[in-house]
Amino acid sequence: MSEGFVFSVFLVAWLSAAARLSIPLLLAALGETFAERSGVLNIGIEGTMLLGAITSYLVTLWSGSPWIGLVAAMFVGLLANVFLAWMYVHVRANQVVVGIIFNILALGITSYSYRLGMGDVAGPQKAEMFEPIAIPVLSSIPVLGPILFHHSILFYLTIALVAVASFVLYRTRFGLQLRAAGENPRAASAAGISIVQMRYCGVLISGAAAATAGAYLVLVQIGLFRETIVAGQGFIALAVVIFGRWDPWKAALAAFVFGAADALQLSLQLYQIGLPPQLLLSIPYIVTIIAMSGMLGKTHQPEALMTSWRRE
Amino acid sequence: MKILILERRLVPSDSALAIAVTTALSVLAALLIGGLLMIPFGANPFQAYYQLFEAGFATWRGFGFTLVKAAPLIMVGLATICAWRTGFAYLGFEGCLLIGAAAATWTAMQALPGGFLEDVPFFAFLPVVLMVSMCAGAIWSGIVGLLKSRFGGNEVITSLMMNYIAVFVVQYLVSGPLRAPGDLPQSPRLPQETWLPYLFDGSRAHLGIVIALIASFVVWVLLLKSRIGYELIVTGLNPKAARYGGINVGSRQLLAAFLAGGLAAVAGMVDILGIHHRLVDGLAEGTGFIGIVVALLGGLNPLGCVLAALLYAGLSVGADAMQRQAGLPASVIFIVQSLIILFVLASDLMRYYRVRSRATVVMNTKVESR
């Protein structure tokens, strides 16, 4: 076998894993982009992802259909984030504190639900998953084919969602109002926009998206549930939002970079490079730190991000 | 018959009574929800709660367990207080705890035959291991602090990421450099000379709680009584006024970062030398976050932190007991623990209202000027 062949096999394996792994980050980041654009930093997406994961697992096991599991997960994500939105917007509690505590709560609820749902059943049960679909013709293209066109339906839907998100954010009245609420709530309010409504919408969107991301982890990647299934990907999604400059398409690019970092450590492990596996596992997190450290220059976040708003 | 109505104030009441009432109501509401969650498992909530509180507080042995669990919570709570009150929004206590545990393990391993701490008596060993742990933790948190002050980075996300890296550091250590001979990813069992001594017969309470209480006192004195504490607090409250008052804001913020890491690291040291006596993977179990909750519930005050830690530790002990005896998942109690603090935060909203009887309102409308 030629070296070029080995390399291209490596490349294909790495990049198609990268594409797959980037989806949950992208989904959560898309939703969080809406929340942060409206002025709210929703750290609770980590916990919401967990809730989405457990819901999709239990419901899919019970119903046999991953679609029903997916919808149930989105519903739970919305419900949980109604509470979060209330805490952020009406109670005006510190957004970081509420998010962190919510993540602890979500872990408790997840653990409880798992016990309640699985009860005495012995051994891990595999849930129905979304199987990869090979797009005819396109998936036969060498190199690019397997990387981009041989994924589950959720992958394709997510990419479509990026386009939808971009359209909604920049080309609709709703998007304009949402962005105004996050840039200058005083001016927006003076123009007749309801800051409360916009921020609730932003948080709910981030909740539904994060829950879907959690469902993806179960229904596309593993088919099982473990409490460590999210392991900080919600937090990494926060970095994706910032790295992606609060823009859906750039977030897709950023998510791919993070996914590639994650996939790299998987591939490198396979190839038995002499580095401790834990170092490779740390790569996504280290990349995030570098991205967030401020060493890469100042970022232009929505001006009113993390500020609470009170009608004068 | 008096008609009670809810009237909105302009500013939330901050009388001690109002705060006590809303806190108590929050705890009760959380317990109520916890009770409801117990029912699907076939348990009687009242019985379960009785067992729970009995396990953690009613027996000497049980209270000993509570003290054991409370010690690391207090340390993380103190770290939170030092960081947050100075304006350092640090969330990486879990990571510092692990780093502290690793550092303590390494130090204790030097007391094994052949190490440079062999045959050193405990009272000399303790200060050494404290120093090493605290330094390790301070460096870990100092990285985030430096990034913030040098580059203006967002310490919220960076500190969260450091938590995961710390987990990998520990995993690496127990599979490699600190690994005991054999196949299991764990360090060798630490020699008895390094164990934190038990305090009383009949309970597992060890020196860790004493260390935690002393630390609380020290933090109390430092923060509320010393000049440095004054400067730290002023910097956290109002950096503009701090500068106007001649305080070096940058150096105080860095100090806060070191304190946060050092204190949280001691939590890890206490767990290693008090309970586990070896370094393993999966050590942290969320203490780094429950400690934050404890600090918040205690009003970011060292005394409140100790009391809240005792409460949460007792609940945790009770949760374990409940799980063993009644088969109820411990997660019910974790839910209760997070609901308590969420309700307390939300109860701020409650204090915007006062309950009045209709007659009083009519009378006062003429008298009150607004």
Place this chain on the structure above:
Amino acid sequence: MATDTQPASAAYSMRKIVKQFPGVLANDRVDFEVHSGEIHALLGENGAGKSTLMQILYGQYGRDSGEILVDGQPCRIDGTRDAIRLGIGMIHQEFMLVRRFTVVENVIMGMAESSRPVIDLHGAAARLRALSKEYGLQADPYDVIENLPIGVQQRVEILKLLYRNARLLILDEPTAVLTPQETASLFVVLRQLVSMGHSVVIVTHKLHEILEISDRVTIMRDGRVVGSVETKNSSKDELARLMVGRDVRLRAEKSPRAPGRPTLRLEEIRVKDARGFDALNGIDLTVHEGEILGIAGVDGNGQSELAGAIMNLMPITGGRVVFNGEDVTKASPVLHHQKGLAYVPADRRHVGALTDLPIHRNAVLGRHLEFVSPAGMMDESRIESFSKTLIERFGIRPNSPAYMAGKLSGGNLQKLILGREVMRDPRAIVIEQPTRGLDVGAIEVVWREIIAQRDAGKAILLISAELEEIFNLSDRIAVIYNGQIMGVVETADASMEEIGLMMAGEKRIAGGEGQ
């Protein structure tokens, strides 16, 4: 000037408007009328009530009593939506623009113009261009606001109002942020607007502009209308007199005193504001021992930059601050304290004090190192006794050192801050807006203390927007306008009129400052 070919009719009328805020009657049975096709100036000092009146007209505040009529019909205005519907539009001093959005996005933001969810930027941009052309307001619809100069941003605000079919445009201190050239362009626009039948109200304190652009001017003082004249029939002197003349309510006991050596000297101080324009344009001032030099001027003419420059809380782009012969231009707060230069900032709640801490912790702010024991602990007993001394000497109520500073009334908080600085026995004190928001009793106490310090030989620089305060306390008065000192006069020789003219940029006294 308006060209009216129709009889002037009262398009918008306010009758007997009353508005009470806690502690102050902002509008006291005010009558105000705007005719269509006229530019009507609303003149008055800070606190005269003119901004409040206009905010009531725009629906941002509710009125306590009185009525508003549009074309003779009484109307309800419960919010800005109602006002907008009635054709009223307002441009505030602080622009309500989203800096990251384009012009067209800002203009259509919040409008429920169509039920379609997709915004038609092209259509809106086209309509905007048409309006631009019609009114001579050049602005490219796709420019981003933060890249535009202030003058153009203001044009966008005007376009926003015109897009919503405003008939009456209210501009609050529109030229405060403009260069002379931009002001000239604005006036061209305003003339164009009224020639097309719109009405304009401009709220201002600048006399020459009023005379240049307005048809009528209404003068307000202390919440009341004191005059309403045709501009062409009036003069600067009359307007100035109407603006500042008042019955003096408070009087301070002050005996004449010969000032001593020069203590604090400002040489050619230049400061740039956040936008890069000159906030201070070469300030020369000298304060002597045992004198109070009052800086009079309408808020926004450079006063806060002046205090910031002296205390090195703001970057100076030129000039020196000399204190007792030493250059302290770049000195740190610690050095200021050491040298004896004290400062009472304008913002008592957010800069001068720590509202979440008790009185005793505030009493030692800036000098806490003096109250530290050798072990590094705060010496509580000394702090307590010091606080008690301070409380007693300045009459702070409640008199417990453990009382939360944030709960103190404005007057008591000011006494705490002033007292803290005074107890340091400084050589000079820079005091900014000491009695803003205080009631008469508190004002008298604060004044007495300031005069006592002057009698004790301190050099005091008093910056205040309250003319009454300036006249009562100062030995000499310097007037600041547009970042420059218009003149310095002995209080005994000064007349209200002359000061008013200087405050409005009308008069300059040769020689400025120097001695």
